[in-house]
Amino acid sequence: MSTFLVFVATSDGKIKRSSLEVLSHARSQAEKRGMLLAAAVVDTDATRYSDEIQSYGAKTIYAISNPVFKTHLNASLIQALSTIIETAKPSIFACASTEATKDVLGALGASFNAAVLPDVASFELTDNGVSALRPVMAAKVLSQNTATGDLILISVRSGSYDSAKSPVTAEVKNIGFQPSDFAAVLREILTSAGEKVDLSEAQVVVAAGRGVKDEVGRKLIEDLSEVLGAAIGASRAVVETGLFPATAQIGQTGKVVSPQLYFAIGISGAVQHTAGMANSKVIVAINKDADAPIFQMATYGLVGDLFKILPLLTEELRKLK
Template sequence: VVAFASTEAVKDVMGALATRFHAAAVPDVASFRVTGGGVEATRPVMASKILAKTEAKGEMVFVSVRSGSYDASESPVTPELTAIPYEFDEGGLKTILKEVIKASGDKVDLNEASVVVAAGRGVKDDEGRKLIEELASLFNGAIGASRSVVETGMFDPSTQIGQTGKVVSPELYFAIGISGAIQHVAGMVNSKVIVAINKDEDAPIFQYATYGLVGDLYKILPPLIEKLREAKANA
């Protein structure tokens, strides 16, 4: 089994590599395990509407793993590395990367943040967006969002979390006004502590929450932010 990070570069070449080595390929998996005859993986399918278990059999299997799917940990053994030099003619390239444009601003990176404050459709206006931003700043955390609220234009596409966005696993995750659709949950379910705020007590997000608050986020967040400000000032 050869495991890759599910980056744009890997997406470009993994299929071709698998063909070259006569290997099976399972891209963009949320999790996988090695079985007797190959690999069993969980990955989004049907335009990321559902999660499917996929089994790939063969002597060699390539998998690419979504960011945040697993915790980083020290290996119990020191791997043996072999450098293989490779030369190629740039003139033969059909695609050339000209420039990488990063998101503007100095905001905390979602993939590196220990605290993520994520907004869903319950955040309906600038007042709600400012509450999300203020809560995130108090924790020096990153701002996230569900696909539905990103599509309204209220949050930048770089903040999108879920099967069609980023996968995160912070120490603390606030799901604010997020119903808990499987597409979003797949991007944050590995968070250590999940705090959900939603006025619908039957919202699926509460099934995954460590702590849940049922109520209007516009009434819950202001006093919470004020208490956090006081605690920070007295620390």
């Protein structure tokens, strides 16, 4: 029986939502093709995630635990996943598309001389390999891609699939691992001031655009995000003004998000930005320009002055808490 291996990424003691989405879709594909669904997890104590992983259908869990993963240095992650792939010998390896896996997937592809399908929006197993749709041209076009070979590596955009549990009893295999010397060592990860929620994993995002324009506007964004328990995002235009850090940038040259609820505030809806948030389930747009392109994709739209609307909205939401 061939193996479908999914890398389950973790952060701050929790499994990333995007990894559970990939694992859920991989399960349905593995079942259709009679494949064994396995998971790879790498952390300081990888086995603590076993119960949750098996609740999503993985029948075998390959776990590597090592203190080096406290900082999740990509070089050590590449080595660990290489060790697991050599052990599990999968025909398909999939992971969520993140800043880290963009680096990792390429290195694994080169190491194993494997076909790579990066940053896909969807994929299906075929008789000969994998068929996938990949967003191109700022997500305005979906490109059909196919891959064949003994090993195919795939990374999947966040929000492409829903996560769904299907509990099984998994066999946990602890894999011995000793990292090699690294050319660089990551000592510490510093989060941006005020960054309380992981933007790429957030269920609710409040995003600011050029219309926010000043410190008063930024405070309104912060107040709304606080009452919603949301992560703060931003368009490239407002990031370039210095109001928000580059780590908050969403779009073609920033992060890709897929929250359940996305507030686009003072954002016109340029393709550069919408490429990073098009998979949001519900989009609420607030803009004084009734012809702004963002309203074409918004679930709900409100035309008006954000400086008047946001204080009222935030106050009403506080009353509901």
